[in-house]
Amino acid sequence: MPVPTTDPDITVRAAQLRKAYTVTEKEPGFLGSLRAFVRPNTRTVEAVKGVSFELRGGEMVGFLGPNGAGKTTTLKMLSGLLHPTSGAATVQGHTPQKRGTAFLKQITLVMGQKQQLIWDLPAQDSFLVNQAIYEIPDAEYRATMREFDEVLDLSGILSKQVRKLSLGERMKCELAAALLHRPKVLFLDEPTIGLDVNMQERIREFVREYNARFNATVMLTSHYMADVTALCQRILVIDGGELVFDGDLSALTSGPDARKTVRLQLSRPETAARLSTFGELIRLDGLDVELAVPRGEVSARAAAMLTHLDVADLTVVDPPIEQVIGQLFRSDKKPEPVKALA
Amino acid sequence: MRFWKLLRIYLSASLSVQLAYRANFLAAILSSFANLATGLLGVLLFYSRPEIKELGGWNLEGALMVVGFFTLTEGLISVWLRPNLTQLSEGIRTGTLDFLLLKPVDAQFQLSARNLNLLRLPDMLLGLGLIVWAGAALGTVTLSGALLSAVLYLSAIAMVYAIWFMLNTTAFWLVNVQNITELFQGVFSAGRYPLQALPLWIRPVLTFVIPVAFITTIPAQALRGELGTAALFSPLVALILLAICRVLWLRALGSYTSASS
Ligand SMILES: Nc1ncnc2c1ncn2[C@@H]1O[C@H](COP(=O)(O)OP(=O)(O)OP(=O)(O)O)[C@@H](O)[C@H]1O
Ligand SMILES: [Mg+2]
Numbered sequence: 001m002p003v004p005t006t007d008p009d010i011t012v013r014a015a016q017l018r019k020a021y022t023v024t025e026k027e028p029g030f031l032g033s034l035r036a037f038v039r040p041n042t043r044t045v046e047a048v049k050g051v052s053f054e055l056r057g058g059e060m061v062g063f064l065g066p067n068g069a070g071k072t073t074t075l076k077m078l079s080g081l082l083h084p085t086s087g088a089a090t091v092q093g094h095t096p097q098k099r100g101t102a103f104l105k106q107i108t109l110v111m112g113q114k115q116q117l118i119w120d121l122p123a124q125d126s127f128l129v130n131q132a133i134y135e136i137p138d139a140e141y142r143a144t145m146r147e148f149d150e151v152l153d154l155s156g157i158l159s160k161q162v163r164k165l166s167l168g169e170r171m172k173c174e175l176a177a178a179l180l181h182r183p184k185v186l187f188l189d190e191p192t193i194g195l196d197v198n199m200q201e202r203i204r205e206f207v208r209e210y211n212a213r214f215n216a217t218v219m220l221t222s223h224y225m226a227d228v229t230a231l232c233q234r235i236l237v238i239d240g241g242e243l244v245f246d247g248d249l250s251a252l253t254s255g256p257d258a259r260k261t262v263r264l265q266l267s268r269p270e271t272a273a274r275l276s277t278f279g280e281l282i283r284l285d286g287l288d289v290e291l292a293v294p295r296g297e298v299s300a301r302a303a304a305m306l307t308h309l310d311v312a313d314l315t316v317v318d319p320p321i322e323q324v325i326g327q328l329f330r331s332d333k334k335p336e337p338v339k340a341l342a
Numbered sequence: 343m344r345f346w347k348l349l350r351i352y353l354s355a356s357l358s359v360q361l362a363y364r365a366n367f368l369a370a371i372l373s374s375f376a377n378l379a380t381g382l383l384g385v386l387l388f389y390s391r392p393e394i395k396e397l398g399g400w401n402l403e404g405a406l407m408v409v410g411f412f413t414l415t416e417g418l419i420s421v422w423l424r425p426n427l428t429q430l431s432e433g434i435r436t437g438t439l440d441f442l443l444l445k446p447v448d449a450q451f452q453l454s455a456r457n458l459n460l461l462r463l464p465d466m467l468l469g470l471g472l473i474v475w476a477g478a479a480l481g482t483v484t485l486s487g488a489l490l491s492a493v494l495y496l497s498a499i500a501m502v503y504a505i506w507f508m509l510n511t512t513a514f515w516l517v518n519v520q521n522i523t524e525l526f527q528g529v530f531s532a533g534r535y536p537l538q539a540l541p542l543w544i545r546p547v548l549t550f551v552i553p554v555a556f557i558t559t560i561p562a563q564a565l566r567g568e569l570g571t572a573a574l575f576s577p578l579v580a581l582i583l584l585a586i587c588r589v590l591w592l593r594a595l596g597s598y599t600s601a602s603s
Contacts, residue, residue, distance in 0.1 A: 021599055081440055081600050104446035116441035120359045132351045133445050135344060161362075 011185055011217045012055035012078060016087035019048040019073050047073040049241035050087060057184075060211055060218040062228035062249065064321055065238040071221045072111075074238065075187045078219070079109040091185055105134060108183040112190035115174055117162045123173035124158045127180060134181035141180070147213075148176045151206045168199040175203065179210060186210070188220045192227055204230045225318045237325055245325075260298050261323075264289040264305065265313035278305050282323070287312075292319060348447065349455055356425075356458040370461035377416065378468045381409040381534050398538030403479045404566060405536055410472030411495070411558040412534045417465025418499065419530075423506050425457040431513035431520070437601030450591055454507070477565055484567050491565035494573060497580040498557040502530075504583035505552070507591070514594040526552070533558040553579070 023045055026036035035041075048070040055061055065071050076082040078089050080096035080103065089096050094103035117126045131141050149155060152172045157165060165173065175191065188207065192200040208231060211218050222228055228235060228249065237245035262279065266287040275281050278301055279291035293301045298316055305311060360366070388394065389402040397405070430453055433439030442452050477483040509522050516522075529552050537545055537559040548554040556576055563569045 076440075076600055079444060081443055082598065083596050099443065101446040104444060107444075109440070109444055111440070114437055114440060116438070118355060118359070120362055121355060125355055125358060129348075129351055129355060130445075132344070132348050133447050 009056050010054045011057045011092055012219065013090045014074070014078065014087070015052050015089070016050045017048055017052070017074065017077055017084050017089055018046070018050050018086045019077060019082060020085045021045045021047055046241055048077070051238065051243045053236055053243060053246055055217050055219060057217055058211070058215040059234065060220065060232045062232035062235040063219055063221045063238065064228065064235055064325060066322060069238045070241040071238060072189055075109060075189050075219065075221065079107055079187050080104070105181060106183050107185045107187065108178045109187045110175060110178045110189065110191050112171070112193035115170065117170070117173055117177060119163050120161060122159045123162055123177065126162070126177055130177055130180050136181060144180060144182065148179070151209050152176060152202065168195050171195060171199070171203065175206060182214055184214065184216050186216055186218045188218065190221055190223065192222060192224060200224065200227065207231060223321060225321045225324060228321065229318070258295040259292045259319055260295050261317050261319045262291045262293055262298070262302060262305070263315045263317060264291070264309070264311055266310055267312045268310040270309060292323070345451065352456050353458060357460060360460055366461055371464055374462065374464040374468060377465060378413050378472070381413055382406070384534070385409055398536060400536040400539060403476045404562065405539070407473055407476035407480070407562045407565060408536045408558050409534060410469050410476055411562055412469070413472060414466055414469030415499070415502065415533070415557050417462055417469055419502070420462035420465060421459050423503065425459040426454055427506055427510045429453065429457065430510045434513050435601065439598070440600055450588070473565070480566060482567055483565055487565055487567040490569065490573070491561045494556070494564050494576050495561040497576040498553070498561060500580035501553050501556060501583050504580070504587040508587050511590050511594045514597055530554055536562070
């Protein structure tokens with residue numbers, strides 16, 4: 001039974017969503033295969049273990065977690081591909097798994113690792129198929145393409161066979177194809193995976209503009225911190241199938257606790273104890289060193305490192321997402337627990 | 343209507359893909375003729391012995407008509423069913439079925455109509471030609487016989503579609519179904535010969551288990567004017583199979599797990 005929505009502003013709601021996969025296991029080698037064939041050895045994997053949250057219309061939310069945490073599974077349930085084992089989802093007032101026409105016309109799911117474009121044809125041809133499927137009037141189609149072209153710079157790549165496009169060009173086309181029908185709710189599963197920094201920035205810009213223009217709700221997973229910090233105020237963190245954090249990202253990236261990572265390439269080995277005086281030692285691997293330092297003191301600390309250590313190279317980067325999440329769970333700054341939904 | 347528009351767009355997309363691989367074209371036409379020749383050769387060799395005038399009530403023209411229906415059906419399978427339905431198990435294995443399910447058009451329709459292998463169109467034309475030729479040679483074809491035959495053949499196609507689709511739907515649980523569809527293909531090739539020309543024990547199998555007889559022999563009989571309206575229960579069987587197919591498909595979607603990525 002879906003919980004009745006009290007707030008009319010809520011566009012996405014997950015209530016105790018759970019998904020268990022049945023997997024057949026097999027030992028390696030031919031004999032293992034034969035044994036599995038005769039007597040399949042099945043096991044249940046609980047990928048998502050009762051996740052609850054609500055997204056407001058127009059909100060952009062980062063959905064984070066380590067590999068295998070259950071992010072993709074959750075997004076697939078919200079977009080109606082997978083039937084939840086238990087619990088309920090509501091998106092724009094619809095139950096996703098029914099896959100009703102009205103529901104499907106309002107959402108999209110972009111998967112960075114899968115592609116919908118027809119491989120042997122120019123992307124344009126796939127767009128035309130989608131135009132017919134979503135019944136987009138010609139005028140609206142042209143207007144949308146013009147807008148997308150402005151931000152994504154599609155000119156010249158639309159008429160090239162998809163298999164001849166670069167990864168980044170293909171991703172731009174994939175995004176355009178997935179948003180042609182101007183959905184109100186976007187589920188983006190690692191849309192920037194494998195792209196270079198410029199292309200990531202371009203994609204982010206596009207998502208930001210789309211969100212502003214159509215007041216669309218965006219739920220985004222990524223393993224790149226920059227994607228999330230650039231687009232989302234709020235993050236949901238899932239780990240081992242359970243939602244472990246639901247709250248503000250800003251405290252982590254710009255608050256007093258925010259940190260940066262300084263990567264050093266030394267010319268002479270140093271002891272861990274000495275390095276620790278410049279910041280928290282995260283990695284020491286021969287001459288490769290990573291130190292976490294408070295955001296506000298980056299330049300001072302970097303200067304100190306350059307004067308006191310034999311530094312061949314120094315770069316300052318955002319800490320990887322896993323570290324930021326890890327920081328959430330330090331004893332001194334416990335995040336507010338996720339409030340259970342009624 | 344939207345479905346027609348979509349069909350048109352799918353057709354033009356299929357055509358564009360195939361035009362991109364021009365070299366295939368000649369090979370496809372040659373193989374169409376080779377297919378037909380195999381079918382014809384068996385029948386012609388058999389009837390070439392002067393002491394044989396007919397077999398199981400089928401004379402040469404009748405038997406050729408069966409070959410015609412067989413070739414037509416095989417062509418239809420190559421043009422329409424195989425290119426579409428092999429994509430189902432492929433989509434399940436690789437997870438690309440996701441995109442189809444995300445679209446606001448019936449997924450079974452999309453799956454059944456997206457790809458057409460127009461290169462195999464000559465098979466259908468050759469089969470049709472052979473039916474017409476054999477019918478003319480027989481000289482006993484009536485209008486009502488032709489209409490009845492058309493109805494029976496359409497029902498037969500619906501049955502082939504339903505069976506083929508169901509076999510492929512099992513991919514949701516079995517993932518790899520190539521061997522199953524090959525088995526169907528093997529049994530179907532028995533439809534090249536009139537049912538009555540085959541051993542007695544296999545006839546019920548080819549009528550009731552895998553209705554190969556409905557596809558070639560029965561429409562040919564109707565065209566020869568040999569069948570009463572009793573054969574009209576064929577559309578009923580077709581409808582039942584289509585309904586079962588639909589139910590199975592909907593159940594399968596519930597257990598779709600969408601290959602991880
Ligand atoms: N189709 C499937 N069948 C069986 N198990 C699956 C399937 N899809 C995912 N899983 C399992 O469910 C768990 C969650 O997977 P999921 O793809 O949701 O993780 P994720 O958070 O998206 O990870 P990543 O960051 O690596 O993409 C994993 O342990 C995975 O092995
Ligand atoms: Mg994933």
